[in-house]
Amino acid sequence: MSYASKYLEAHGQDATVQRELTLTMPGISAYYPVFKVSMKRSTKATRDPGVRDAAWEGMAGAESALAGGEIMTVGLDKYLVQSVNADVASGELSFFAVKTNAVLTPQRITASMDADNNIVETWSWSPSGTIADAFGQVITYSLRQYDPGLLESSRYIFYLPADIGLQVMDRVVLASENLMVNAIDPLMLEGIVRIQAGSDTRA
Numbered sequence: 001m002s003y004a005s006k007y008l009e010a011h012g013q014d015a016t017v018q019r020e021l022t023l024t025m026p027g028i029s030a031y032y033p034v035f036k037v038s039m040k041r042s043t044k045a046t047r048d049p050g051v052r053d054a055a056w057e058g059m060a061g062a063e064s065a066l067a068g069g070e071i072m073t074v075g076l077d078k079y080l081v082q083s084v085n086a087d088v089a090s091g092e093l094s095f096f097a098v099k100t101n102a103v104l105t106p107q108r109i110t111a112s113m114d115a116d117n118n119i120v121e122t123w124s125w126s127p128s129g130t131i132a133d134a135f136g137q138v139i140t141y142s143l144r145q146y147d148p149g150l151l152e153s154s155r156y157i158f159y160l161p162a163d164i165g166l167q168v169m170d171r172v173v174l175a176s177e178n179l180m181v182n183a184i185d186p187l188m189l190e191g192i193v194r195i196q197a198g199s200d201t202r203a
Contacts, residue, residue: 004090008061012036015060017070017081035064037074042096054099054135059092060084066093069161069191071100071133078133080159082189102136102158105173106166109202123171134160136174139196154182154196162193171200178202 016032039058043051056079060066072079079097087094107123114120136158137143144150150157156179158172166172170181172195180200184193 002090002092004059004087004092005061008036008038008059008092012038012061013074015064015072015074017064017066017072019070033064035061035066037061037064037072039074039097048137050101050137054101056097056099057095058097059087059090059094062086062092064093066095067191068189069163071161072097080133080135080161080192082159082192098135098159100133100135102134102174104132104134104158104160106130106132106164107171107173108167109171130164132160132164132166132172134158149185151182151196151198153198155179155199156197158195158197159192160195162191166193166195171202172197 013036014034015037016034018030018032020030037058037060039056041052041055042057043055066072066081066084068081068083070081072081078100080100082096082098084093084095106125108125109121109123111119111121136156138156139150139154156174160166166181166184168181168184172179172181178200179197180202181195182198183196185196187194
C-alpha cells in the first residue's frame, strides 16, 4: 500500500458518486460506491467569493474510478468533477472539482394531438423527475469583458454533466424561474457542458 493510500485511508473523507448499474436489478437503477478523498481549495486568485469557494482539487483512491462529469458527494456538499488524472507518483487519482450551487430541472417541449385533433404542446422530460446539479454564475459586466462569447440575452452560465442531454431551446427551471438554453458551449472538459441561459417567457 502506497503512502498516499495510507493517508487517504487514515485521513480521507468518505465520498460517493451515483452510477448506473450495468446489470439489471428489479427496482434498482443506480448504486453509490464509497471511497476516500482528500481535498483542498484550488484558488484564491479571484475577487468573486462564489468562485473562490467553489474551486477545489484533491486526490481519490484509484479504486474509485472517478471520472470527469460525475457528481461527487462529500459530507453535505456536492461537487462536479471537472477533470481526473492518474498520479504517477502515488498510483492514485488527482482531480479538480467545482462545488455545485444550483439544482436545475430540465424540460423539453413536446407536441401531441388531443381528442379533437388539436396540437397540444407540453413541457416534460424523460425520465420524469430528472434534476441536474450544476455550478452556476450570474453573468456580470466584468464577466462579459472577460468572455466576449456570452450572448446579450444570457443571464446565467451553468456547468453540468453532459449526459443530461440538454439542447439549445430547451428549458431549465431554477428555483421556479424558467430559463431558456440559449447556447451550449464546447469545453475541453470530458463529460461536462457549459450552457448559457436567459429568461424564458414561453407558455
